[in-house]
Amino acid sequence: MQLKNILLPGKVSSKRIFYLDFLKAFAIFLVVVGHVSAETLIHSSVNINWLFADFYSTFAKISIPIFIMISGTLLLNRDYNFKGFIEKRFSRILIPFLFWGSIYVIFSFVFGFTEGKVPDYNSVTSIVSFIINMFLGRPGYLNHFWFVWMILSVYLITPIINKWIKNSSFDEVKYFLIIWLVTCVFTTFKLPYVNIDLRYFAGPLGYFILGYYLHNTKTKLSQNNYLWTAVLIISTILKVFMIYNNSLIAGSFQGIDYYDLTTVFQAISLFLIFKNINFNSNTRKNITTYFSEGKSANIILSISIFSFGIYLSHLLLFKLLWVMNVDFASMNALVSIPILSLILFLVAWVAMLVLSKIPFFKKFTGAI
Template identity: 35%
Template sequence: MAKTKSKRIFYLDALRAVAILTVIAVHVYAVTRIHVMADFATGPSIRWLISQFTGNNLRIGVDLFLMLAGALSLGREWTIKEFLGKRIPRIVEPFVFWGIVTGAIAVIASYYFGYNFIYSFDINSILNFFYGVFMAKSPGFLPYWFFWMILGTYLIMPIFNKWLQHSDLKEAEYFLVFWLITCLFDFTLNIKFPIKLSYFVSPIGLVVAGYYLRHTKREILDNPYFALALTFLSALLIMGIVTYFSTPTKFHTLNRYSLPITLEVIGVFLLFKNFNKFGLDLGFIKNENSLFRRFVSLIAKYSYGIYLIQGLFLCIYVKILPYYDIYSLMIVLFILIVFSSMLTMHILNKVKYVNRFIGAK
């Protein structure tokens, strides 16, 4: 019997892989940036700029996940029951599974190896720790806030899907204009726009943007050189803002929903969508069976599970790795977390019954 051809779209898989890799990179930045803070006193050093590039210019992972949710789900024929019945278990089951498993590992690591996930081992303390795990408050589990955000986004998506099914892309543009206004005022300038625009605030704006960018036929948005320029100029703007507002005792961090990062993530999405229009003869990208494409698709497949376990690996490795220099620490941490997360997911994905709960899709 012939194999059914995969319906996966490679540039969307590649964006999902980039999303999870940038999430890991930003979390590595968060635990290593302290080593370069003093560099700013005599002017931003190269290693300070690299650290801040990692922490701000790569703050696009969550935005990309939201755009991909819109690109893949909106404007399609499905009922609320079908959508929620399929999507909600996909995020809830891995969240509960990994919360219990990695939470238990954290307690064991604290008890036997002196890690600081938990300090007291009575029943109340352990229960409070697990409550903090699922509420994204316990050490090592702060990234779990993503679950609650994406859950809320999924709950509202059926409303937007019905609207977009009966609208043309110009009506989506109307929505996105006001969304960009909220990105500018609420998340960049940190002031309230005089008109209350709560219904246009991210993350739902990114979901609609993902749908729009995938389906738009506007000539400028289908131009790879425009996408490249938008990405590059946004990156320069982000670094300029970060450098200007930072001090020797404080790193300036842009909100992930700020306008500069929003423009950068739009540029990245369009760059991947239109990459084939550069006319580059890259066999490792064109060949569906190449090792590169298979590896990218594997990262994309495991991305949600990786998100749920990478925080634990980060906390473990950052304690045992010696500090020689910021470059070595960041690179080694990043490689170890990616490798450990991928290996864990790949092994468990082969275990019957367990594989349905790990976040592989």
């Protein structure tokens, strides 16, 4: 049997954009890194080991903006009707979400997955409340499920934003993004809104439109990978030390918002770096061709297709290790975080491959 038949869930569209699949595969690995590094950040004191975890977490935080940007690239300026779009997108999200959510709930009752959050088993109300909070992704219950509700809210408004994009000039899109960046300035420096309420421009919608804009823009500035590599390095270093300093002062982990300017510039630079490697003729024959053809391409494409399933499922094994009282905070973060992340990532990916070969379970893999 060919490797392609093992890795991919049936027929795959030939219209896929490879650099987006590559970017999505990289981003889902960063999600795992972020969740693993969080254990050290939250449960240990601020020291050199903590600083290594800070670096991994800081870089990994790009993953969520990247996912939103990829969605904007693929869903905007397209032809579809509202009803068909909502039905297709919501079923792809909700079916695997409800399945994996149920698995987490069952495991939580059996193993106590949550950090101190347990229901009163003598109260039906308490049990129902516990289950609802798990699915809602409340802090202390099942935090990573917040992404599901965020992306569903973006999908709800996508048909409306799509009509605006189709009937707007590129300058009008840039106008929106400029105002969105202003809201990010407010977020970064904690500036007051004064008398201008810019909340309508804030949030994930900015990343959604930003992805579409960056994919469709082609200038000397956007194609300068030396520049964007420098921006990625500088913004990451700044963010690492901002978090380190704030946490040192507070005595506990102090994270930075997804709409902080450092995160925005990290996301912009990483997106453009991947895009430019894909389209730059000077590198295509060596770097990109290696990954875009043959076995490597099939692996990357497979990871990209199963990325949502990997996102939903990867914490199962991690939480089992947590229940077994594995002390992640005492490990050497520099080495343990990438190794453990890779193990969790591969286990989740292989699980999706196995489920995709079983007709009944295929729909729970989140394959897109």
